[in-house]
Amino acid sequence: MALVSMTQLLEKAQKEHYAVGAFNCNNMEIVQAIVAAAEAENAPVIIQASQGAIKYAGIEYITALTKVAASNANVPIALHLDHGTSFAQVMQCARNGFSSVMIDGSKLPLEDNIALTNKVIEAVRPLGLSVEAELGKIGGTEDDITVSEREALFTDPAEAKHFVQATQVDALAIAIGTAHGQYIGIPKLDFERLTKIREQISTPIVLHGSSGVPDDALREAISRGVCKVNIDTNIREAFVRAARAVLEGNAKEIDPRKMLGPAREAATAIIREKIRVFGSNGKA
Template sequence: MLVTGKEILQKAHEEGYAVGAFNTSNLEMTRAIIEAAEEEKSPVIIQTSQSAITYAGSEEIAMIVRQLAEKASVPVALHLDHGTDWDVVMKCLRDGWTSVMFDGSKYEFEQNIDITKQVIAIAHPMGVTVEAELGKIGGVEDHVKVDAKDATMTDPAEAVEFVEKTGVDYLAIAIGTAHGVYKGDPELDFDRLKDIKSRLNMPIVLHGASGVAEEDIKKAVSLGVNKINIDTDLRQAFQRAMHKVVKEKPDVYDPRKMLQPTSEAVKEVVKTKIRMFGSNDRV
């Protein structure tokens, strides 16, 4: 069943678990994510980045996700990840996304508030819920690139003001994670997370979770993270499975036979993350 992001995340917030938000760009990955969620009896959020939309086409990727989601036995939200382009956000609203992120973290605080409010003013009457970001998360993810020197932690007081002025449904905060592949072990600011959660009492989002130690993920969930974004881990699983097929079965040229192992690899990662986040058996 296709639902809004808030329908999934509000329940996670109230009951103290997190839901995985997994990035997709094609049929195989989408099917693998939903099958994993169904087997684990977990709600799930399927995300598309702006570059995935450019790759697959907005209407095309929306049709794939929506068709599979509407047949699914678990709640599924279709979410725009890191929407930095106004036109892309608006097109996603028109094409049937049930949740969008406007990422205004590159702007000054007041401008981030103003644009986020404009997005919400359009999205909410359409029944679409909205995520925003406060603070700057380092690293590289598709078109989003923030140098380590420019990454900044989310200020708790600013978070309160931001939510009060925008009415955003869930907030992505910066507590030390980064997009892409980590070169060392990230040090998460759990005290900052705890402070922000206690002040806001709303669903909190953690970006850059691929590669973060399981114990740190579980601690973040225990302190109030309710949406956890996973992209790099899925891509790496896909890559490893594809390389194995090419190496061990060089004569195989049927795309279906080449892609099936990648789907299974992605599915196993999703199932592992679902259990780690505590969203299994929540449907």
């Protein structure tokens, strides 16, 4: 099956009230794990590549690996740029066969974010690519900001409405209390803010930084309108834990397959769990 547009996946998810898992890849084994999990759960899936992944593996390798995986899969797969920060990088992904891109102008003033997003949409939508943007600032793992500062980072519902009307973007990532990386403590999501944003826009809503969010909170967010959930850290944790266990059991092991095989299996298992939490199992 050829790569599909993320829009195609999210429109169905929004209509049927589940979320599509968007899982970050960094190497061949993780691409294989994502697709194996999606096949096992009969679920649509989004494979994401961040700037770090592209720098590490190379954009040609990531694209080729994902295209091979998709061509042999029986479930729909989109290949998505995660947190693209420049027009040039977005166009590089478009030229190399990505089916979807994210342009992250969240650090810019609102009108500049809108202008950058529209520039990307104008360039890639005629090519059939979908575009995700971000409004609000999704933080890191440190919990040393005050409530007022924390609130200032969250997505404003009125701004979300203005942004969507001004761009007609295909998906909008919002900030309601999640963070990238490993959490210190349990994150508290602002569900009322999410509901207000959902009331203002009909665009598919994306939740970043979801690895440390409890399953019940993810289900609640999905019930309130989130239909794309990003997972990266949980995959890394499972992958490295399994590889480390092999070395701890046999410090003289030199066969990378003996380490990466179990790591791939562990990644597949956690991705399958997330797919079931998102409710996308059986939705391919």
